[in-house]
Amino acid sequence: MVHTCVVSGCRNRRTPGTALSFYRFPRDPERKQRWIAAVNREGWVPNEGSRLCSTHFISGRQVKNPRSPDYVPSVFTSAPLSPNIKEASTFEPYDKQEAQVEAANALLFLQGQGRLKEDHSHNHCHGDPESAASSLNSYDEEEEEEEEEDDDDDNEREEESVSESEDQIKEEIQLRNLCTQSVNYEASLNALKKENMELRESLEKMSLTEAxxxxxxxxxxxxxxxxxxxxxxxxxxxxxxxxxxxxxxxxxxxxxxxxxxxxxxxxxxxxxxxxxxxxxxxxxxxxxxxxxxxxxxxxxxxAVYWPSRLELRKNLPAAVKCSHPDCAVIIDCFTVSLEKAVSVDVNPRGATSTANTVAQSPHQAFVSELKYVIGVAPQGVVMFVSRGSPGNVSDKTIVQSCGLLCKLLPGDVVLAERDFDIRDLVGACRAELKITNSDHSDQNTRERASVVTAESLNVYKHVGRVIQMVKKRYSMLTGPVESPFTVIDRSSDVTTFDKIVQVACALNNLCISAVPLE
Structure with a gap:
């Protein structure tokens, strides 16, 4: 292919035997713009076939190093003509048709030279063989360079096309991956939400919150x-x-x-x-x-109080109402062990108080357990609890000093499942003590016990389990009692554990009654 330099006034063109090089305009936009500015043709834009000859570079060739002066063409004053090419004035009459005829002749010349080269029997040719071979080789190199440039252009286009196709494929693959990931993310999100809800419910069950x-x-x-x-x-x-x-x-x-x-x-x-x-x-x-x-x-x-006689008789269970309609209270005792033995003050009247000090007087003694008297209504409600006394104190002494007798009215009946030596104390209040244990040795007691029906006896036993119910419901009452709880509170003159016993009984009264009313 014949190329003509695009510089105005330069007539150099690529013809067979020329030593000039012709360069296409660079692809880099910035460098390409600098080349166009150097050519200095108003309104002109290069195309794929536009070439610039090597005479416009200082060293005779372009250099791709931006620091080199030949990175951009700079010689435009008087471009020397190729020695193998005629003066510019000889080419002025030529038009495009003549240039095409010249190119065709050059092609025919090359074809003839190619045949001569293949035929080794013909060594003569028009002109000097060495110059012809040199010219042919030079032209072949130029053709190869041109073909390489065209191949490079085609390869670049193919690479660009392949690159675009690969980019499209990659985009499609990425889009599919994104869709798949989106579905996976949604499924994972739903699974995490479900797991989070289950964990919240589990945590809520284990937590000690009001909800x-x-x-x-x-x-x-x-x-x-x-x-x-x-x-x-x-x-x-x-x-x-x-x-x-x-x-x-x-x-x-x-x-x-x-x-x-x-x-x-x-x-x-x-x-x-x-x-x-x-x-x-x-x-x-x-x-x-x-x-x-x-x-x-x-x-x-x-919650722990002694009800009126009217209220007591109104709420009596049916079995008790038949056998002992005047029953006011059922009494019993229970003991709680101490974690550490403490000293107690025993005054002449029998009243006791616990303390954590060493015994210093003749009225002090060490104890390892506390005894309480509890009074239960026939329907199973705790209505009286005494303060704690040393475990070795007799029932009579505790009952006499705890204030239970002050609650009794004339005609009341006090029931007990074991022998309490308080008959004279109860009688002094014009009340009556009845022991429900039929194994008692006293003949009169056995006769009175025989009158009690089996149904009422079961009620007595059921009511007797109230203490066990309280202890079972609040394990702290089973002991052993820690030492800090046995210290007397000076503001109320009651130990903390005495308060705990009464609070436990009060809370127990808020639960379902131990004995049905009917």
């Missing part, structure tokens, strides 16, 4: 001993006005009450409760003592 107790009666009963959340909320409503509202408190009022009930119900140690509620042991200790004091002053007077 978890409100919807789970079994949880309320296990941790507090109360039958349901309604009863728990009622106790809460009764105690809240007396609980201090500290904004900086780590435990809410609900948590304070729950912690105390868990202490009574499960007999958990303070360290265990501190871990469960995330507080210090000292906080647990203060909370338990404070809530116990509040319940002792507010809940106990409300």
């Amino acid at each position: 978890s107790f409100r919807s789970d009666p079994e949880k309320v009963q296990f941790y507090t001993g109360l039958p349901n959340y309604f009863v728990f909320e009622t106790v809460m409503w009764l105690l809240v006005p007396h609980m201090k509202g500290d904004k900086n408190a780590k435990l809410s009022k609900f948590q304070q009450l729950l912690l105390t009930l868990m202490r009574l119900r499960l007999d958990l140690r303070n360290q265990d409760l501190a871990y469960r509620f995330g507080v210090k042991v000292a906080t647990v200790t203060r909370t338990v003592h404070r809530i116990i004091n509040i319940m002792f002053t507010t809940l106990v007077p409300t």
Whole structure:
């Protein structure tokens, strides 16, 4: 292919035997624009066939190094003509048709030279063979260079086409992957949401929050001993006005009450409760003592009281109503062991008080257990609890000093399942003591016991289990009692454990009655 330099006034063209090189305009936009500016042809834009000869470069060839002066053509004053090409004036008459004829002649010349080269028997040719061979080789090199350039262009186009196709394929693959990932992400998201919901429900069940107790009666009963959340909320409503509202408190009022009930119900140690509620042991200790004091002053007077005779007779169970319609109370005793033996003061009248000091007077002695007298109404409600006394003190002494006799009215009947040596004390109140144990050796007692029906005897035994029910419901009453709870509170002259016993009985009264009314 014959190329003509595009510079205005330059007539150099690629012909057979020329030593000039012709360069296409660069693909780099910036460099290409600099070449166009150097050519300086107004309104002209190069095409694929536009070429620039090597005479417009200082070194005679283009250099791709941006730091070289031949990175952009710069010689445009007087472009020398190729020695193998005629003067420019000789080419002026030529038009495009003549240039095409010249190109065709050159092609025919090359074809003739090719045949001569193949025929080794003909060594002569027009002109000097060496110059012809040199010319042929030069032309072949130019043709090869041109073909290489064209091949490079085709390869670049093919590479660009292949690159575009690969990009499209990659985009499609990426799009498909994104769609697949989107579906996978959605499925994973739904699975995570489900897992999160299950974990929340599981955490809610394990947590000690108000919401978890409100919807789970079994949880309320296990941790507090109360039958349901309604009863728990009622106790809460009764105690809240007396609980201090500290904004900086780590435990809410609900948590304070729950912690105390868990202490009574499960007999958990303070360290265990501190871990469960995330507080210090000292906080647990203060909370338990404070809530116990509040319940002792507010809940106990409300739930543990001696009802009137009219109310007692109105609510008597049917079996008791037939056998002992005047029954006012059923009494019994129970003992609780101490974790550590403590000293007690015993005054001449028999009244006792516990302390953690060493015995210093003749009226002090060490004890390892406490005894309590409990009075239960025929329908199974605890109506009286004495203060704790040393376990070696007689029943008569406890009954005489605990205040039970002051509750009796003339004509009342006091039932007991074992022999209490208090018949004379009860008789002094013009009341009557009846022992329900038929194995008693006294003949009169056996005769009176024979009158008791089997049904009423079962009621007595059932009522007698109230103490076991209270202990079972609040394990702290089974002992051993920790030493800090045996210290007397100077403000009320009652030990903390005495308060705990009465609070446990009050909470037990809020549950279902031990004996049906009918």
